[in-house]
Amino acid sequence: MSNNINKSQILQWIKAVSETIKENKDYLTDLDAAIGDADHGINMERGFSKVLEKFDSYKDKPISDIFKAIAMTLMSTVGGASGPLYGRIFRKMSVATKDTPDSLTSEELYQALKDGIDGVMEIGGAKVGDKTMVDVWVPALEVFRNELGNGSDLKTIMEKVVSEADKQVEATIPLVARKGRASYLGERSAGHQDPGATSSDLILKALASVVE
Amino acid sequence: MSNNINKSQILQWIKAVSETIKENKDYLTDLDAAIGDADHGINMERGFSKVLEKFDSYKDKPISDIFKAIAMTLMSTVGGASGPLYGRIFRKMSVATKDTPDSLTSEELYQALKDGIDGVMEIGGAKVGDKTMVDVWVPALEVFRNELGNGSDLKTIMEKVVSEADKQVEATIPLVARKGRASYLGERSAGHQDPGATSSDLILKALASVVE
Amino acid sequence: MKKFINDVNNVVKEQLEGVARAHPDLVKVSHDPKYVYRADAPVSGKVAIISGGGSGHEPMHGGFVGKGMLTAACPGEVFTSPTPDQMYESAKKVDSGAGVLFLVKNYTGDVLNFQEAAELAHEDGIKVQQVLTDDDVAVKDSLYTAGRRGVGITVLAEKIVGAAAEAGYDLDKCADLARKVNTNGRSIGVALTSCTVPAHGKPTFDLPEDEFEFGIGIHGEPGRERHKMKTADEITEMMVNAILDDGPYTRTVKEFDRSSGSWVEKQLTNEPLKTGDKVIAFVNSMGGTPVSELYAIYRKMDQMLTAKNIKIERNLIGPFITSLEMQGASITLLKVDDEMLKFWDAPVHTPGLKW
Amino acid sequence: MKKFINDVNNVVKEQLEGVARAHPDLVKVSHDPKYVYRADAPVSGKVAIISGGGSGHEPMHGGFVGKGMLTAACPGEVFTSPTPDQMYESAKKVDSGAGVLFLVKNYTGDVLNFQEAAELAHEDGIKVQQVLTDDDVAVKDSLYTAGRRGVGITVLAEKIVGAAAEAGYDLDKCADLARKVNTNGRSIGVALTSCTVPAHGKPTFDLPEDEFEFGIGIHGEPGRERHKMKTADEITEMMVNAILDDGPYTRTVKEFDRSSGSWVEKQLTNEPLKTGDKVIAFVNSMGGTPVSELYAIYRKMDQMLTAKNIKIERNLIGPFITSLEMQGASITLLKVDDEMLKFWDAPVHTPGLKW
């Protein structure tokens, strides 16, 4: 049990995300075909395989620089709506971790993630319930904050975070989209799971898999 | 039985041509689609419906003027290759009938038609076997001439002319086109009946239907 | 799918190579990251106008780079927004010091990627402005969607604002003019057939032989509604009426505030077209409809506008903002004043538009 | 068949009405008989250049009427030659006394109808010259066919000779220049899909989803041969090689002899393209292929010509001589000298071509 995540775990997280995105590429694309333009898995896989390719160039740098490198890579390879949004999450995490080069406490990790999704909401304008990735991150990070208050260890925190994220992904199904490409469908967007919410859930799951 | 065709029969002929062209519009166009540009029926129908529309303006004139009116109408409405060619046939027939305002003998009819197709060959440069309307007219008019020599009456002559024309239309099928648009196909033009030969056959059939 | 392409993964790259070979006098092409820019950029003392978006809408945007129109264009993959590094790098390349105006079609992906680029450029000390185009009246409800899409008005804005920049307008005046063009423009599109995204390999949607989509976007997104096929006159009537009947349209857009370095919300309103107005009429092919058919649309449109005493001062007819090989057309009407007309008439010298 | 048309019988008429409404500053339209002519014709002292042919190839020819290009154009029904009265009446309308050059694409129908018109105009005392274009290398054998078809070179001839007339060339010099352009030009086309003639209502030919036609004309005539679908590079290679490998081409054409008032035969020869030649390269869409794909063709063509040390001095890329909505493309290479280049670069101001 620990209340920290160190640099090597963060690098493991990145690898785990790349892996799970690759495995779920077609699944994410099919979700996007239903209410978008059938490219979310393709976009994400293009981005994270590039992140992996560049691994050696950032693996020995401070955590903040690692996040910055990932942010820049995602931003310049993913495209679409999700590229700048995920890029933003990592950029904000980079800023938040400027002074903690080798390891983050639970609180620092929370704050970094929170800054990340706040950055998404700031530029994307989506609120909870608009059927986007925000629907996963916001309630999941609320659970994170509550568990911090309860004094839970990081492994326990992340288990609860993931269980909330899983629940919220499914909860996007009945929603009518109000942001992103799916919003043009109006009522016809209901009945389908949001692709970006789904990839966000995968990212949180990958994080849970590396903490101890 | 008669050896003459009078003005009223000629007017009937024109009506019969207009009718048969209208009925066979799609058929002619389909033939042209196979080895040309899918407009022969459309072109001919446009021309002859105009010829019919103007009927009252020439019906009381001498035969030569009737042919002239038809020539000018065809020339200015049909377009394509067939417009000036059919226009030419009627223009030459007009010249040939200058002195016979009310009725033509078999010989006079023959000469008029012969001048017509000669005019076509003069400007179009096609010879028998080039897979054009010439393939119908030349042998059919040879039959006409032979039957004139045999002293046959006009009805008999036209029956034999049509039977030859029918034969020659079919005989265009295996030919490789050497004139007109179909010639661009080279060998691939073989196996298809020539549209202009087909409309020429219809015109001769219509003529046969009005002689007595 | 039959197209003149090699590998589906290299479609945009190879087309850009063709552009570079064909128009070295007008444009240069950067491949990593991808952008097309004026051969003579940076143009001393002149504001740079940069646009971009997914590929597949050619000649927009790359074909509009050149004297009197865009300074640079950033092409994404087919129907996929470009990435911020493209806009950021192109801005650095073409900025003369007079600043950069990003002209952005209102699609979430485009908006977000340009936004990021604007911040990056600003952080580098480049003067940045960003103006959205959102002229598609097919999108009714702006509160509960990502708002109206940017379509045909983008072409007219690029021409007019490009000419203004050429004439020496400063950055703020260019942005004001772009905003004015956008809030005076309205568009509507129809599709007779779907297009096929090369990487996808099959038509984006199925459209029966006797139906058409009304209110289509430019990415093969479904339209407002589907109808039994109609005559050119009937379809044109639906299109022109959709524009004429469109009431005042108010929405909140984000624009970049240079002094604070942050995004501020601005409320903008389009006023409906009315009797006595003068317009530029733009009849556009979606790519697969030949220009001859556009004239049938123009004919009816002109009759209708004349009847309403709306005067077509200028027109543009042809394939300028396309959806690959889709058959279909769009109409854009831009209410103009003398300033817009003057810049519309100014010389333009690009691969896709010249006078 | 889905098109922006009303009654199939009025397609050309209504499109011309659209043209008249859209470009009153450039052209006027006569409806009976049908022709499009320069708004300022007759142009004092200048030779009139008149072309024409079936409709369905827009912007050619009507879209090329205006300052620096055609003086008049005579549109037939779709893919059907115009009739002699159209050329005759338009000649009377636009002749300034300096004479009229008929530019005629070599199709039996066009040739016969223009021939008739030339005689009529001559009889009226109008100075007439007629020059054929016959640049389609897909037609191999000129002895046993109607000869090579006139295709892409027609556009280039109209531009170049139109500029020469504008510059004051007399009738014979215009005719000589037209002949020079034609005998230095070669074209080849391919089709990926058929087109549909409105009055016919269904595709002119069937082309399976995995095949293309090589050596297509501009009326949906079947091509030289049918192949399994290939990449853009492979198709371009076939096209460019068809032009480069085309040997000397000699044929006999009929031209009008003003002094005798009759038709005389003239023997003309095209020399093959060779290393060191300079060309204008024209990559044309058949109507349904978007301009983006043309750049993939341009890329490969330029690579090939560069390797052969044939220099592209100028280019034209887009839908200029089309076959309704057919998907496909053609390449025209015109070996140029300074005279041709000068007139190519001269200003042109028409609905379809402007610089």
Ligand SMILES: Nc1ncnc2c1ncn2[C@@H]1O[C@H](COP(=O)(O)OP(=O)(O)O)[C@@H](O)[C@H]1O
């Ligand atoms: N304004 C927004 N805020 C947050 N997330 C958004 C927003 N717009 C879209 N998304 C997310 O992006 C996902 C789509 O990503 P992707 O398919 O890669 O981009 P695009 O829609 O441009 O093709 C959506 O499922 C949604 O979760």
Ligand SMILES: Nc1ncnc2c1ncn2[C@@H]1O[C@H](COP(=O)(O)OP(=O)(O)O)[C@@H](O)[C@H]1O
């Ligand atoms: N040089 C020619 N001499 C005689 N008949 C010809 C010649 N060229 C074409 N034709 C005839 O014209 C017919 C085609 O007519 P049509 O389809 O109306 O014209 P186009 O080929 O211009 O579309 C051919 O089937 C052929 O019989």
Ligand SMILES: [Mg+2]
């Ligand atoms: Mg998507």
Ligand SMILES: [Mg+2]
């Ligand atoms: Mg025909």
Ligand SMILES: [Mg+2]
């Ligand atoms: Mg996308």
Ligand SMILES: [Mg+2]
């Ligand atoms: Mg024809």
